[in-house]
Amino acid sequence: xxxxxxxxxxxxxxxxxxxxxxxxxxxxxxxxxxxxxxxxxxxxxxxxxxxxxxxxxxxxxxxxxxxxxxxxxxxxxxxxxxxxxxxxxxxxxxxxxxxxxxxxxxxxxxxxxxxxxxxxxxxxxxxxxxxxxxxxxxxxxxxxxxxxxxxxxxxxxxxxxxxxxxxxxxxxxxxxxxxxxxxxxxxxxxxxxxxxxxxxxxxxxxxxxxxxxxxxxxxxxxxxxxxxxxxxxxxxxxxxxxxxxxxxxxxxxxxxxxxxxxxxxxxxxxxxxxxxxxxxxxxxxxxxxxxxxxxxxxxxxxxxxxxxxxxxxxxxxxxxxxxxxxxxxxxxxxxxxxxxxxxxxxxxxxxxxxxxxxxxxxxxxxxxxxxxxxxxxxxxxxxxxxxxxxxxxxxxxxxxxxxxxxxxxxxxxxxxxxxxxxxxxxxxx
Amino acid sequence: xxxxxxxxxxxxxxxxxxxxxxxxxxxxxxxxxxxxxxxxxxxxxxxxxxxxxxxxxxxxxxxxxxxxxxxxxxxxxxxxxxxxxxxxxxxxxxxxxxxxxxxxxxxxxxxxxxxxxxxxxxxxxxxxxxxxxxxxxxxxxxxxxxxxxxxxxxxxxxxxxxxxxxxxxxxxxxxxxxxxxxxxxxxxxxxxxxxxxxxxxxxxxxxxxxxxxxxxxxxxxxxxxxxxxxxxxxxxxxxxxxxxxxxxxxxxxxxxxxxxxxxxxxxxxxxxxxxxxxxxxxxxxxxxxxxxxxxxxxxxxxxxxxxxxxxxxxxxxxxxxxxxxxxxxxxxxxxxxxxxxxxxxxxxxxxxxxxxxxxxxxxxxxxxxxxxxxxxxxxxxxxxxxxxxxxxxxxxxxxxxxxxxxxxxxxxxxxxxxxxxxxxxxxxxxxxxxxxxxxxxxxxxxxxxxxxxxxxxxxxxxxxxxxxxxxxxxxxxxxxxxxxxxxxxxxxxxxxxxxxxxxxxxxxxxxxxxxxxxxxxxxxxxxxxxxxxxxxx
Numbered sequence: 001x002x003x004x005x006x007x008x009x010x011x012x013x014x015x016x017x018x019x020x021x022x023x024x025x026x027x028x029x030x031x032x033x034x035x036x037x038x039x040x041x042x043x044x045x046x047x048x049x050x051x052x053x054x055x056x057x058x059x060x061x062x063x064x065x066x067x068x069x070x071x072x073x074x075x076x077x078x079x080x081x082x083x084x085x086x087x088x089x090x091x092x093x094x095x096x097x098x099x100x101x102x103x104x105x106x107x108x109x110x111x112x113x114x115x116x117x118x119x120x121x122x123x124x125x126x127x128x129x130x131x132x133x134x135x136x137x138x139x140x141x142x143x144x145x146x147x148x149x150x151x152x153x154x155x156x157x158x159x160x161x162x163x164x165x166x167x168x169x170x171x172x173x174x175x176x177x178x179x180x181x182x183x184x185x186x187x188x189x190x191x192x193x194x195x196x197x198x199x200x201x202x203x204x205x206x207x208x209x210x211x212x213x214x215x216x217x218x219x220x221x222x223x224x225x226x227x228x229x230x231x232x233x234x235x236x237x238x239x240x241x242x243x244x245x246x247x248x249x250x251x252x253x254x255x256x257x258x259x260x261x262x263x264x265x266x267x268x269x270x271x272x273x274x275x276x277x278x279x280x281x282x283x284x285x286x287x288x289x290x291x292x293x294x295x296x297x298x299x300x301x302x303x304x305x306x307x308x309x310x311x312x313x314x315x316x317x318x319x320x321x322x323x324x325x326x327x328x329x330x331x332x333x334x335x336x337x338x339x340x341x342x343x344x345x346x347x348x349x350x351x352x353x354x355x356x357x358x359x360x361x362x363x364x365x366x367x368x369x370x371x372x373x374x375x376x377x378x379x380x381x382x383x384x385x386x387x388x389x390x391x392x393x394x395x396x397x398x399x400x401x402x403x404x405x406x407x408x409x410x411x412x413x414x415x416x417x418x419x420x421x422x423x424x425x426x427x428x429x
Numbered sequence: 430x431x432x433x434x435x436x437x438x439x440x441x442x443x444x445x446x447x448x449x450x451x452x453x454x455x456x457x458x459x460x461x462x463x464x465x466x467x468x469x470x471x472x473x474x475x476x477x478x479x480x481x482x483x484x485x486x487x488x489x490x491x492x493x494x495x496x497x498x499x500x501x502x503x504x505x506x507x508x509x510x511x512x513x514x515x516x517x518x519x520x521x522x523x524x525x526x527x528x529x530x531x532x533x534x535x536x537x538x539x540x541x542x543x544x545x546x547x548x549x550x551x552x553x554x555x556x557x558x559x560x561x562x563x564x565x566x567x568x569x570x571x572x573x574x575x576x577x578x579x580x581x582x583x584x585x586x587x588x589x590x591x592x593x594x595x596x597x598x599x600x601x602x603x604x605x606x607x608x609x610x611x612x613x614x615x616x617x618x619x620x621x622x623x624x625x626x627x628x629x630x631x632x633x634x635x636x637x638x639x640x641x642x643x644x645x646x647x648x649x650x651x652x653x654x655x656x657x658x659x660x661x662x663x664x665x666x667x668x669x670x671x672x673x674x675x676x677x678x679x680x681x682x683x684x685x686x687x688x689x690x691x692x693x694x695x696x697x698x699x700x701x702x703x704x705x706x707x708x709x710x711x712x713x714x715x716x717x718x719x720x721x722x723x724x725x726x727x728x729x730x731x732x733x734x735x736x737x738x739x740x741x742x743x744x745x746x747x748x749x750x751x752x753x754x755x756x757x758x759x760x761x762x763x764x765x766x767x768x769x770x771x772x773x774x775x776x777x778x779x780x781x782x783x784x785x786x787x788x789x790x791x792x793x794x795x796x797x798x799x800x801x802x803x804x805x806x807x808x809x810x811x812x813x814x815x816x817x818x819x820x821x822x823x824x825x826x827x828x829x830x831x832x833x834x835x836x837x838x839x840x841x842x843x844x845x846x847x848x849x850x851x852x853x854x855x856x857x858x859x860x861x862x863x864x865x866x867x868x869x870x871x872x873x874x875x876x877x878x879x880x881x882x883x884x885x886x887x888x889x890x891x892x893x894x895x896x897x898x899x900x901x902x903x904x905x906x907x908x909x910x911x912x913x914x915x916x917x918x919x920x921x922x923x924x925x926x927x928x929x930x931x932x933x934x935x936x937x938x939x940x941x942x943x944x945x946x947x948x949x950x951x952x953x954x955x956x957x958x959x960x961x962x963x964x965x966x
Contacts, residue, residue: 039790041891045889202935202936206891208886209681211677213935236792239792239886240885240887243885247804248813252547253544254576270794271794271796271797373543
């Protein structure tokens with residue numbers, strides 16, 4: 001006993017010495033981690049969960065002794081679903097609280113709003129949600145899916161397995177659905193789908209009267225060829241949309257709907273029995289069976305003291321991002337932003353679907369793409385899964401971005417390198 | 430015949446029956462083993478084989494598979510059908526149909542199906558159930574085969590048609606047969622006959638069949654007939670579409686009416702700009718949720734009545750909070766519209782966050798009672814019961830409110846205070862009390878709207894925000910202080926919106942309606958029906 005405790009003391013001392021490479025005064029002071037998720041307003045429904053999962057991860061890491069011999073401390077701020085406030089809160093986190101890294105944002109518009117702040121103050125942001133691509137920043141790590149990790153495999157699945165020939169692209173009217181639909185439209189045309197076989201429809205945020213749109217979809221779908229709906233409908237509008245589908249008797253085997261923003265959390269408010277067979281494409285489902293995932297679900301349900309609490313894809317993205325950051329900090333031996341950003345590339349950590357996800361030079365990660373069908377219990381059955389896919393930040397299907405690549409390794413260190421002109425700084429950001 | 434011989438014959442018959450049974454079971458076991466092993470591709474072959482076997486047990490097994498109730502027990506690899514029974518599953522053996530106790534999901538592996546397989550199963554079960562004794566099952570099978578239009582089901586349909594007695598089912602079956610003929614390589618004359626039969630249906634499904642035939646047929650005569658049929662069907666459907674838009678407009682209008690009618694009282698007759706009106710609607714919806722939760726846990730048989738129980742409670746909760754708000758805040762702010770606006774807006778944020786703290790930020794599930802689920806067909810109009818009841822309910826609320834205002838003493842006091850406060854006060858009416866009750870009535874009606882809206886929208890803390898702007902629009906458009914104006918305004922906006930939506934899209938449609946109202950208010954600042962009189966101060 002005595003010997004053991006002496007050993008432990010010795011090890012702690014060694015750890016402290018190792019950590020002392022930076023400033024001797026930082027000794028023992030906790031490392032601050034910023035959490036920038038809306039806890040009120042429209043997006044609170046989705047983002048509150050991510051705040052909780054971050055708090056849980058930080059608590060778990062502290063139980064393991066923190067990192068570099070120092071504890072982690074969460075700094076939670078509430079940007080209240082207000083996009084300009086995201087930028088202010090990000091500035092507050094970086095300047096006032098001097099956090100080592102920030103985990104946050106959900107909507108693309110909030111990410112666009114904080115981007116200049118992170119670039120100006122040289123912070124680190126981990127962004128956990130599937131997004132439209134067409135962006136790469138040195139200060140942002142994109143742990144959610146790019147369009148080629150979600151939208152395109154989903155369309156491929158429907159083409160191959162359900163022989164879909166007509167497409168309805170329905171989305172909420174903002175940047176993510178519009179860009180994704182632009183990419184999908186270009187991709188479908190490349191695959192020989194005719195213009196008259198594509199119907200694009202946008203609705204405002206929080207749209208609640210879906211009667212005529214669902215009737216339109218029904219009409220479009222009764223033209224003889226198999227039809228599918230690709231839905232980038234976001235947030236609250238999904239519940240009345242799915243209710244209307246059920247009411248008007250659109251069954252998944254007639255017109256399947258594949259959604260990119262509907263996960264376990266969103267289904268929690270709906271009776272899913274009329275929706276059995278509608279699809280969603282993600283990189284993670286709670287129903288995936290493997291020991292890592294089962295352990296994670298158990299920890300989460302214990303942490304939230306709710307045995308029915310569900311897990312979802314953006315949560316997995318935060319788990320991956322957080323573990324990558326921990327590894328990068330260990331590798332760099334410091335929390336200094338430049339050192340950690342350089343150390344991040346090439347780090348691989350286990351994801352929750354039973355594989356390894358790696359951070360690539362374009363600040364996107366490798367993940368498998370899973371297609372799931374909704375079940376009566378609000379969970380998804382995986383009907384198709386791919387090998388690891390690397391997120392492609394600049395879509396190959398858009399004329400403006402097909403020549404661009406991003407590589408943040410030195411000496412290139414460029415987010416929009418044009419392979420045709422050989423210069424850094426093409427179109428886009 | 431001696432008794433001995435009879436016994437011998439009997440025994441031999443029994444033995445052969447038992448033998449045949451055993452052989453059948455072995456066959457079935459093999460088919461089912463194929464069903465549960467392998468990937469989706471192999472499963473599809475197994476389903477077709479099982480359906481073709483003509484086994485008695487095939488239909489229930491396939492139906493269980495389609496609904497995700499077919500399991501393999503992990504311990505002994507036995508294939509079971511599991512029906513949910515509380516937290517457990519009550520199990521029956523798939524092959525024999527014998528009960529096999531109960532089990533939990535954890536002990537079993539569910540046999541998975543995808544959309545494609547569900548389609549295959551439906552068609553397979555369709556040809557198996559064409560001869561079912563239940564008329565509704567036969568009819569469903571015929572409908573499924575019509576949509577499937579597979580030449581392979583022709584044989585089964587011919588047999589079933591010969592045996593069918595019910596003329597309506599017979600008709601459905603001959604339509605299904607016609608659709609199958611069009612998918613087969615039957616001679617031109619038969620196909621033309623089939624087109625004529627399908628054309629008479631004149632609905633979306635028959636249009637699909639005709640369009641597909643017009644696209645794929647090689648025979649020019651068949652092609653032309655199918656195209657002509659499709660065009661005629663399209664014209665019929667266009668007329669129905671206009672009717673459908675009117676119905677959707679009325680339905681949207683009734684939702685607007687419900688949300689706005691409470692505001693027509695507080696804003697319309699009292700002149701209070703109540704930004705927290707939407708939150709009263711939200712409170713009504715959460716009351717419904719709480720009522721349903723209690724019913725689910727303690728009296729499940731009352732579930733169908735849950736909305737009726739929730740109605741008075743929602744009225745009392747929202748009305749009570751309305752009275753508290755009036756007594757606590759608004760009465761100090763009469764005659765200061767800007768202050769009222771800011772105070773009630775702040776209050777709406779407080780109420781939202783309070784609900785978020787108590788119930789959590791995620792959506793709550795409010796179930797639909799059975800009499801509000803589903804839809805019925807009126808010609809080519811698809812009318813959902815939920816929407817129909819909301820239209821009826823909003824009209825009931827409207828008429829009741831008119832009666833309260835016209836025929837009760839409270840209504841008389843309210844009108845008196847609205848029209849001339851000092852005179853009403855001089856006549857002995859306690860105006861502050863009437864103010865509180867009026868505000869409570871308006872809020873209570875918003876609570877009732879919440880019960881109805883919980884059926885079609887998210888029950889989340891943001892529920893009310895989506896309706897507040899629309900409500901003000903309806904009240905201002907209809908004419909402040911005039912209930913009939915609110916009714917006409919709501920229905921007009923609903924119908925206009927639904928006619929614009931297919932052409933302009935939902936986003937532009939909303940913008941156009943807003944622009945229209947702005948222009949309208951420029952011409953008639955007091956709305957459709959201007960009230961003569963004076964509002965409070």
